[in-house]
Amino acid sequence: MIxxxxxxxxxxxxxxxxxxxxxxxxxxxxxxxxxEVAAFEQxxxxxxxxxQGIGVNTGTSALHLALLxxxxxxxxxxxxxxxTFVATVSAxxxxxxxxxxxxxxxxxxxMDASKIEAAITPKTKAIIPVHLYGQTANMGPIMAIAxxxxxxxxxxxxxxxxxxYNGRRAGSIGDMGCxxxxxxxxxxxxxxxxxxxxxxxxxxxxxRMLRDWGAEKKYHHVLKGYNFRxxxxxxxxxxVKLRYLEGWTxxxxxxxxxxxxxxxxxxxxxxxxxxxxxxxxxxxAIRTQERQKWQQALQDxxxxxxxxxxxxxxxxxxxxxxxxxxxxxxxxxxxANEVLSLPMFPELTEAQCEEVSRAVRxxxxxxxxxxxxxx
Ligand SMILES: Cc1ncc(COP(=O)(O)O)c(C=O)c1O
Numbered sequence: 001m002i003x004x005x006x007x008x009x010x011x012x013x014x015x016x017x018x019x020x021x022x023x024x025x026x027x028x029x030x031x032x033x034x035x036e037v038a039a040f041e042q043x044x045x046x047x048x049x050x051x052q053g054i055g056v057n058t059g060t061s062a063l064h065l066a067l068l069x070x071x072x073x074x075x076x077x078x079x080x081x082x083x084t085f086v087a088t089v090s091a092x093x094x095x096x097x098x099x100x101x102x103x104x105x106x107x108x109x110x111m112d113a114s115k116i117e118a119a120i121t122p123k124t125k126a127i128i129p130v131h132l133y134g135q136t137a138n139m140g141p142i143m144a145i146a147x148x149x150x151x152x153x154x155x156x157x158x159x160x161x162x163x164x165y166n167g168r169r170a171g172s173i174g175d176m177g178c179x180x181x182x183x184x185x186x187x188x189x190x191x192x193x194x195x196x197x198x199x200x201x202x203x204x205x206x207x208r209m210l211r212d213w214g215a216e217k218k219y220h221h222v223l224k225g226y227n228f229r230x231x232x233x234x235x236x237x238x239x240v241k242l243r244y245l246e247g248w249t250x251x252x253x254x255x256x257x258x259x260x261x262x263x264x265x266x267x268x269x270x271x272x273x274x275x276x277x278x279x280x281x282x283x284x285a286i287r288t289q290e291r292q293k294w295q296q297a298l299q300d301x302x303x304x305x306x307x308x309x310x311x312x313x314x315x316x317x318x319x320x321x322x323x324x325x326x327x328x329x330x331x332x333x334x335x336a337n338e339v340l341s342l343p344m345f346p347e348l349t350e351a352q353c354e355e356v357s358r359a360v361r362x363x364x365x366x367x368x369x370x371x372x373x374x375x
């Protein structure tokens with residue numbers, strides 16, 4: 001049995017430290033925000049090459065508050081992609097603004113910068129590129145368009161802890177970066193968590209207030225805020241895990257390297273790491289036009305896979321009111337029909353990659369022996 005992710009293996013490897021960190025919170029009773037959260041904010045911001053980090057309860061709240069801090073709301077438009085997790089789009093809707101979609105580049109699964117200009121209207125305020133699967137969007141052209149047109153860029157870095165674009169870390173390239181610490185993420189809490197990173201002190205100040213009922217100091221509410229605080233236990237656990245993140249990322253990259261090598265010549269499209277990128281492989285997605293059959297066949301052999309994501313947001317019933325139709329974003333729609341995420345987690349062994357790749361090659365009609373014989 002090869003799981004899709006293995007959180008138990010990871011916990012086993014850091015159990016003593018994590019247990020001590022949680023015990024520390026039980027002893028201090030700093031259950032929400034507090035010194036561990038503050039220390040984690042500083043450490044994660046530094047890791048992400050940003051000046052400030054503001055811990056919140058989820059990645060969704062990070063996006064929501066980043067948009068509010070930028071004063072985005074009713075009557076405004078925000079450009080993003082339909083091939084993302086629903087939260088990117090929901091966060092835009094929470095503010096009252098309208099999401100406007102542009103298609104992805106099928107090679108990278110991220111925003112096609114050449115489509116942005118045509119989507120800009122006088123109402124456009126911001127662009128949210130999504131660093132899907134752990135590779136940053138092509139940020140150079142996106143930042144250039146944003147600068148030229150006076151737009152803000154909020155990175156959805158929820159899948160991209162430690163990812164880099166030409167040496168710059170995700171979360172430090174746009175005006176703000178939004179991270180999720182959902183348990184299955186590359187840096188996952190033992191519960192929910194999120195963070196906004198920014199080097200703009202004004203945004204940071206506003207988000208700090210908004211996450212805690214809009215209070216400037218206790219009971220002095222200067223903004224209509226929210227209860228989006230990060231819990232002390234999550235801050236303490238995340239501090240421990242952050243110390244391991246680089247090692248885990250390198251292990252993911254190594255596993256991706258095994259898959260790339262083992263699937264080469266099979267005709268199965270594998271992820272492309274762009275020359276500008278340090279891909280952190282939150283997800284390792286292959287493509288197949290027989291996805292249902294492949295997923296079932298792999299499951300029958302004890303190999304768990306995932307689909308990220310089967311329906312692009314513009315075709316989800318919840319967003320029918322936006323008025324989009326099938327066929328408008330062909331690359332997103334095709335990707336949604338074809339992507340299949342293989343097991344990917346830092347503890348994945350080379351032998352497990354071999355077993356998965358052997359099964360995938362057999363499904364593709366290019367079994368290992370045959371490929372070797374014809375090579
Ligand atoms: C691309 C993307 N955006 C936003 C989110 C929302 O994060 P959360 O689940 O922490 O609210 C996630 C993860 O779930 C995500 O993958």
